[in-house]
Amino acid sequence: MKRIKTDLCVIGAGSGGLSVAAGAVQMGASVVLIEGHKMGGDCLNFGCVPSKSLIAAGKAAHATRKGGFGIAGVEPEIDYAAAMDHVHSVIDTIAPLDSQERFEALGCTVIREFARFISATEVQAGDTVIQARRFVLATGSSPLVPPVPGLDTVPYETNETLFDLREKPEHLLIIGGGPIGMEMAQAHRRLGCKVTVIEGLKALGKDDPEMAAVVLDNLRTEGVEIAEEAMASQIRGAAGAIEVEVQDGRVFRGSHLLMAVGRKPNIDKLDLDKAGVAYTRAGITVGADLRSSNRRVYAIGDVAGGLQFTHVAGYHAGVIIRSILFGLPSRASDHHIPWATYTDPELAQVGLSEALAKEAHGDRLEVIRFEYAHNDRALTSGKTAGLIKLMVVKGRPVGVSIAGADAGELISLWALVLANKMKIGAVAAMVSPYPTLMEVNKRAAGAYFSPRLFDSPMVKRVVRLVQKILP
Incomplete structure (x- = not known):
């Protein structure tokens, strides 16, 4: 078993963790950066970057189809696989900025394993034990997949698998009418898919209803079917022929299923109890200073249980750098996010x-x-x-x-x-x-x-x- 002592151990190489690691090592701290999955985290690989790239492809198709300003619209020839190639080319272009090689060149020790606490001052990642003065948990979140009866018997996508599709879905069923669900609904509709969104309450329900209506009206005009007050109660079928039954008896049929009902914090692998770090189902419990119940341990971004946005993780990184590196008081706020x-x-x-x-x-x-x-x-x-x-x-x-x-x-x-x-x-x-x-x-x-x-x-x-x- 190898042992490392360091000033700062950052767990999670998404946007927040990378910002902390880069800032700390360049200002003179010794840094160990641990990532058990992909460098760049969810935003680069499964979230913001691929989704906005696919949205751009859908926008191009829509502009061709719609025409206007004296330009006749024509039905575009859509190569779904090529659209996904665009998605992955954008990821590949950005990836070097988040790569292991870049962060090692900056001076970080990068370990590509999942980490777990073994004491209040130590984590183990693979065959290495890291003892640190301070820890930053930036492990992000993952798709929440609710236990809908029958879901375990049919194939389904989440944002972590959707962008690996090569054949265009004939009819995409999306359970969840939040931002991810509605963005992917419109993108796929514009790329020539039939799309049905199945939402248990109100679509875009966390937004101002008047403002959400502007968006929803346009999506319906473009042909997206949006079923509200439709809580999924049973899922059945097989690849290419999936049925979603909701509590009032309605049944929706499609070829593919995307689960987009929310996110859950990535805390299961961390063994937080061994470090005395308090947490709930929403994430790690932190104060305004982003410190946990273990004063050596900070949590930032999605895993901290607040607003789940990439730019929030980056903002949190700036807040804790001040206190970790300079010992100065710093507090996070969300009124301006x-x-x-x-x-x-x-x-x-x-x-x-x-x-x-x-x-x-x-x-x-x-x-x-x-x-x-x-x-x-x-x-x-x-x-x-x-x-x-x-x-x-x-x-x-x-x-x-x-x-x-x-x-x-x-x-x-x-x-x-x-x-x-x-x-x-x-x-x-x-x-x-x-x-x-x-x-x-x-x-x-x-x-x-x-x-x-x-x-x-x-x-x-x-x-x-x-x-x-x-x-």
Whole structure:
């Protein structure tokens, strides 16, 4: 048995773990990085990168089919295997940045085994025991597969297997109407598949219902069947002929099945009890400083039980680097964390939704709305479906919801505003190039001031008085 002593042991080589390891080793700490599966983690190999690559393929097919602006649409010739080749070429292009070779070149000791705690200060990975001053658990999450009766008798996909398909599904059944389910539903529909989404409650149910409706209406227009209040109760059949029965008796039939009902934290292999690390089904229990009940052990990203996004893991990495390397207090917050669903139109959120803002602020809340249909760039490009909604309290935004083209890009401005506690006047004062979709943000901010300026008797009296006084 080999033994290593190190300043920092990072378990998990996804986006969060890699950020911590790279930052720590380049600033002088000794680092052991342990990964039992693929370098780059879920985001690179099974999540963000492949899903957005497939979405891009679907978008190209849709543009060809739809036409417009005087260009006749034609039915595209779709090579599903070639679309998947594009997916894997993007993964392969990014992979060297996350590779074992790169991190060894930076100075990390990289061990490609699953790790488990054997004491409060040691983990074992393969035939190596690592003793560390600090541990960072960045093991991420995996697809949650619920125990639906019959599921164990039929073939099914998750996001970890979907991108290995080579033949286009004739009819894809998707259980789960969250972001992953809806993104893959639209991408596959645009690539020529029949698609049925089966959701036990409401599709995109964690988002503002008004904003979600913008997305769902378009998906239905494109031919995606979305069945809500449809809790799966029985699954049966075989490859190419799968049936999903729901509690009210409806039966949905398709050729392939994708399970997209959520995620579970990757904690099973860690033997956390041996390290005195508290956890629940949601993940490792941490404070605002991202430390666990064992003060030597931090948890970041999905495994920490909060928002499950790649950029959150990266943010967490920056928070704990401050305390691990410099001994300075640091705390994570999520009030300024944006997220987006990359359907067409996109759906994005930062801060409080309208419902949560009303609950938190009551009558002090003002809700400002601006429709994409009033933006000139949206008109020129035919992307007029959508709106932005600002939740404002005493001149300060507390939440922003956007449904529409490039919502995932537009939300970044509001993440900056919330992170820095800026007032809405800062956005109103901004000058955007014309014509751009970014003007949606500026016009929405301007809509907050319009009634205060144009509908105010006091303002009118002051202006009339000044006009009389001025020479």
